[in-house]
Amino acid sequence: MQTLVIVGAQWGDEAKGKLVDVLGSQAEIVVRYSGGNNAGHTVITGGKTYKFQLIPAGILHPGTVAIVGSGMVVDPKGLLDELDRTLAQKSDLGTLKISSAAHVVFPYHRMLDALEEEARGENKIGTTSRGIGPAYQDKVARIGIRMGEFVEPAIFETRFRDVLKYKNRELEMHGSPTLDFDTLFSEYTAYADRLRPFVCDTEVLVQDAVAANKRVLFEGAQGTFLDLDSGTYPYVTSSHPIAGGACLGTGVGPRALKNILGVAKAYTTRVGSGPFPTELDDEVGEFIRDAGQEYGTVTGRGRRCGWLDLVLLRQSARLNSLSGWVLTRLDVLSGLEKVKVATKYRYEGGEIEHIPQNIWDFAKVEPVYDEMEGWSGNLRTARKLSDLPASAQRYLQYVEEMTGVPVAIVSIGPDRDETIVVRPDLIWG
Known part of the structure; x- marks a missing residue:
């Protein structure tokens, strides 16, 4: 395969x-x-x-x-x-x-997404309000409309009329204005006509x-x-x-599934709420955010930035049965005299090397760091592993040693050409 x-x-x-x-x-x-x-x-x-x-x-x-x-x-x-x-x-x-069989996202999904997030008060999840969660809810509740139904005019009209009645009642419960069937049906029928050939x-x-x-x-x-x-x-x-x-x-x-490559940054970022043990709320975090242009493609929100977390990566390797790593944005850390890597967590007087499944326990952990020499210079001109600074190469080797997964590809810039293939055998095999 x-x-x-x-x-x-x-x-x-x-x-x-x-x-x-x-x-x-x-x-x-x-x-x-x-x-x-x-x-x-x-x-x-x-x-x-x-x-x-x-x-x-x-x-x-x-x-x-x-x-x-x-x-x-x-x-x-x-x-x-x-x-x-x-x-x-x-x-x-x-x-x-x-x-x-893919499900369709409608305006009521987006409206409910925003209303539900607002109702969470201080416990917001950080949703994009694109209607994704409510669309998956409808899928699980078996009232969603799939693409195959969407592009069949007679089926779509019947399904959409029934579902919109139910969704308008939900909107009313949130104190929101309801949606007009004829207006939406006309708009979405035009979309269906264009998408039908695909x-x-x-x-x-x-x-x-x-x-x-x-x-x-x-x-x-x-x-x-x-x-x-x-x-x-x-x-x-x-x-x-x-x-x-x-x-x-x-x-x-x-x-x-033959080969599985896990893509990880040379540091860690997160968008939205939730625990983030290695988060840097200081000038180093700002340096990483600015150097990496860490702003969301969808939302434009600034991402939370922190040191590389090898506890996360080890668990990720197990969950995904990874064949190899793709380490990206190694160039972003260039210029830092020292870089840190979390290898385990302190938790309730001891040390653990996994992520607690209970979010409230995870919120209590503190990272245990190893410190390594940083590197400088423009990494984006490198085209083979030996072109990288020795300390950057050691950084990659350390990730391999601590996770038990080899590095297959290194990305040192956003352009296609700014890519170093280290282990081609781990790609298609």
């Missing part, structure tokens, strides 16, 4: 989009398996910057089939705007396919490609510790960003 999963190993924003773009040129199919337009992937190439929220980043390669998988929730207007914007930048794209049973396409030994890349969104089950609940997303989500959101079985 020639299958590869790209998964975020931290709390998202690890620069997965760049890796999907770089490796997507070698794949015949790139399929995204979870999330919605609450995720953002940025690709910089040829002097242009592309921002993706729903479309797999691999679509920039004309010979690639880019699939919006069944595990996703899709805002039709957002998807069309994104497609039009990308086409305006680059006319020769790959082929877009949308799973008929919608099909994508699970068969992916399964057949795997069986034919074609190169299939599974694109994760967000990160491991935002996973609904394995993340820092309740400060998580509503889907499964971990590698196992590639099976749930595309229709392939676990034995169809």
